[in-house]
Amino acid sequence: MxxxxxxxxxxxxxxxxxxxxxxxxxxxxxxxxxxxxxxxxxxxxxxxxxxxxxxxxxxxxxxxxxxxxxxxxxxxxxxxxxxxxxxxxxxxxxxxxxxxxxxxxxxxxxxxxxxxxxxxxxxxRSAHDELAHRFEERKLVDRAKGILMRSLQIPEDEAFRLLRRASMQDQQRVGMVSRRVIQAAHDTEAVNRAGQLRMLSQRIVKLHALRQAGVASGSARSLLEASVAQVTANLEHLARELSKPTFGDLLAAATKRWRALSALLDRDGEAAALGPSDAAAEELLVAAEALTAALAAASPLATLAVINRAGRQRMLSQRLAKQALLGTLAEGEAGRRAAMDAVAGIQEFEAALVELERSPLSTPDIRAGLADAVTIWRRLTAALRGAHDAAARSVIAADSEALLQAFERLTELYGRGAQQLLESA
Missing domain, CATH: 3.40.50.2300 (Response regulator)
Incomplete structure (x- = not known):
């Protein structure tokens, strides 16, 4: 009473x-x-x-x-x-x-x-809240299972077993572990897409330079169109997924820089147009770098530092090829500056390779991927030194793309942070 x-x-x-x-x-x-x-x-x-x-x-x-x-x-x-x-x-x-x-x-x-x-x-009310919580938890588990199945190429029962094992090890509900997997996938995707913007800013100018030099002009054109479409898709994805109060200003800056660069890509004639395009690409690179760094810093996922480093290698593979080509195509001070920047870029790429090879986040697939990347890198650096030669330019065109694909694959392998998240739980 x-x-x-x-x-x-x-x-x-x-x-x-x-x-x-x-x-x-x-x-x-x-x-x-x-x-x-x-x-x-x-x-x-x-x-x-x-x-x-x-x-x-x-x-x-x-x-x-x-x-x-x-x-x-x-x-x-x-x-x-x-x-x-x-x-x-x-x-x-x-x-x-x-x-x-x-x-x-x-x-x-x-x-x-x-x-x-x-x-x-x-x-x-308690019974209703518990039912709603269980329903929400089931949705989280289903989403996390889907992420693990796609990322690790495993069946559904194995994905659920991983979630249950992590739940017991960490003494958390399966729903909480699932939420961490989902957040890890979200953060990894965001950093990867923002990092691709860095790469694409350089790739677009490289492809533009290849067309100007008459090297693989047909494939360069198709790759250029694909790169433009990828920038647009990445910006649209980030606009949907990122917090506007937290990252909206950085995303807006990258979008603005992309619009400036894309407007220049319609110029299809003289080599002199490479200068303005390259300047606009550098501004996009700076904006994309700021966005990528902010996304990586805002996430508690430890693997993002390695993912970001591997992603930056993608950008350098394109930037170095671009600089070598501009060093031969651009006139005067612009050409000399591009050649000097290429030397610094080679040193940065080599240093990052050493860091990745020493990273504790490693698997047999990652080690094999790094070995393949190093082989391609050695061929590319030899060609970069002879970029005035038509044959060397053809090697630059082919191997810069091959190196890009190698580091796309490595970034994907490093990005399987959900597996490391579960194994470390």
């Missing part, structure tokens, strides 16, 4: 406080509608008893706030018999709505009824 209540009355109310005291129920506090929630919290009461002939005016909104922030059993005596008011009272958390029926003898059973209904509502 409730033994401590908060009382709300109007001037025409009966002697509710005295009648409650007779029943052994202490009135811990009296409140008006404007102090209801504060007094309920302060006095730590077990229920609310109210008398209001017309509760819809002010009492029901106050009871709605109480129901939202500090639910309690509520017994309301009123003269309002309107069905609309009754329905609103139920929505506001009133368990006992008594119309023109006050009597001291009825107080005790009505309080018991309000308490019983309150407990029943809580039980139903």
């Amino acid at each position: 409730l033994n401590s209540v908060l009382l709300i009355t109007t001037s025409d109310a009966p002697a509710l406080a005295a009648d409650l005291s007779t029943l052994g129920v202490r009135v811990a506090a009296c409140a008006g509608v404007d102090t209801l929630l504060r007094e309920a919290l302060r006095a730590e009461v077990q229920a609310v008893v109210a008398w209001d002939p017309y509760p819809a005016l002010a009492l029901l909104p106050a009871l709605a706030a109480l129901h939202e922030h500090h639910p309690l059993p509520v017994l309301l005596f009123t003269s309002d018999a309107e069905a609309e008011t009754l329905a609103e009272a139920l929505r506001c958390g009133v368990q006992g709505y008594v119309v023109n029926g006050y009597a001291p003898a009825r107080l005790r059973p009505l309080l018991q009824l309000a308490e019983a209904r309150f407990e029943r509502e809580n039980a139903l």
Whole structure:
């Protein structure tokens, strides 16, 4: 039985406080509608008893706030018999709505009824919340299984076994582990796509330069069209998936730089057009680098540092080829600067190779992929030094693409962070 209540009355109310005291129920506090929630919290009461002939005016909104922030059993005596008011009272958390029926003898059973209904509502709400939680958890598990099945090329039962094993090792519900897998996949995808923007900024100018030099012009044109489509797709994906308050300014900057570059790609004639295109590509590279770095820094996924490094190698494979070609196609200072930048780029690429080879995140597939990449890299560097020669330019065209594909594959292998996440759980 409730033994401590908060009382709300109007001037025409009966002697509710005295009648409650007779029943052994202490009135811990009296409140008006404007102090209801504060007094309920302060006095730590077990229920609310109210008398209001017309509760819809002010009492029901106050009871709605109480129901939202500090639910309690509520017994309301009123003269309002309107069905609309009754329905609103139920929505506001009133368990006992008594119309023109006050009597001291009825107080005790009505309080018991309000308490019983309150407990029943809580039980139903808890059961509903548990069911909703289980349904949401099932959706998370299904999504995580799909990610693991695609990433690790395993059947559904094996994917679920991995989730269960991680759940037991980490002493977390399968749904929590699934959420981590989903978030890891989301972060990896975002960093990968943003990193591709860096690469594509350089690849587009490289392909433009190959067309200017008359090297593999047919394939260069098709690759250029595919690169443009990929930039557009990546920007659209990131716009859908990224938090606008967190990353919107960085994404907007990259989008703006891309529009400037794409406008220059319609110029299909002289080698002199390479200068403006390259300048616009450099601005896109800077914007994409800032976005990629911010995404990697915002994620708790440790593997993103390695993914980002492998992704940057994709960009360097294209940048070095571009610089070597511009060093022969561009005139004057621009050509000399491109040639000098290529030397620094080779050193950066070599240093990153060493870091990747020493990375603890390694598998037989990764080691084999790195070995293939090194072989292609050696051929490419030899060709870069002779970029004035037509045969060397053909090697640059072929091997820069081969090296790009090798590091696309390696980035994918490093990006299987879900497996490392589960194994380290």
